[in-house]
Amino acid sequence: MPEYNKAHKLHIAALSLFLSLLSATLSFPQTTSYFYKDARADAIIRRGLPLSYNLEYTAAGKAWDELIQLYPDHPAGYVYKAALIWWQAVEDRQNNHLEIQFDSLTKTALEKGMAWIQKNPRDKLALAYIASAYGNRTRFDATVTRSYYSALRNGQKGHKYVRMAYDLDNDFYDTYIGLGSYNYFTGALPAVIKPFAWLLGARGNKEEGIRQLLLASEKGEYAQTEAKVVLLSVYFSEKLWDEYEAMLQVLMKDYPQNHVFYMWASNYFIMTQRWDKGIAVFKNVEKLIPSDHNASAVGAQAWLNYNLGRNYFAKQDYTNALDCLIRAERADSKNPVLLAQLYLLKGNALDMAGRRGEALTAYQKVLEYPDIEDSHSKSRRYLKSGFGQ
8 A cells, every 4th residue: 555644745735725825816806807897707717616626627628728718818717727737736746747837827827917917906806816826836836846935935925915905805705715824824834834934924823814714615706615625724734623524525525526635535534544434435425426437537436446445455454445446447547646556555455365466467557657656666665575564
């Protein structure tokens, strides 16, 4: 089984979401800028956001391309498309092509945003989109490139613009995600980082941050889902496990094709040794995945069965673990990141079940895919001595 440091990995993933200012852009209050009065733009964003959260990459990408085509000089479409790429990159951190795409889109979003507010300096939505571009950069730094100093600096830059948007309208509740994220996470930074944050002027208040995030989750127009994602991270950081588990189940129910939520859920149930609860949750989520054979549904089925197998493996129920992993294989996902981890876990389960010959075949398969979380070195080690030896 891949030797995850589960709590640490989840905390790092959470940190990026905490600092993200993405959702500050998701509301449409009255403004003089024509972009926000255009029902076409509104309809595209309403359609694109659920597609993005459900990791329907192709359909969501088309929606954001449509928005860019409609308003090529506005930052919105570029911000949303960069955020979509982040979901892919957090799964496949070694994919440099994704980083190049992300950097290009974020640079364009900032250039377009700065040019836009030169003409419309009191356009609070444009200011919020600029904040979101920096927020995208922050979470990419924190979760993909692991450049924490850069993440802090970009978080500060984004906070400047989201604060400007908020100052123009205190009832612009979707900005409360950016404000709340910044307040909470600069107030909750670990001791090893906090002195650097203070030197840079990053000072936050945890309690105020949580209050702002809750307001965004209740009153935000389009930002409620993102507020829930950020609060999920807060609950993990604060060890509020009942709230964390409940929020995870809400998000998986709303977006059953988002396998990043599966990863976080699986990490949590294994970390807390609540495997039976994890198994039950995953079986309930499986019923919500569409039965058609679109790429997103196929991928979701494969990822779900892989994570279900992880929980059975942790429970030392190797027969059921293998059944789940075989179902994950049969889903016929082409995702190399998934397959590398799937065959490594399958080899581990076969070793533990006393089926050494089949385990060797699985470990050899791992080497056909990218080196994910040291999967190649682990596989070579298990080829020599077996798992658990």
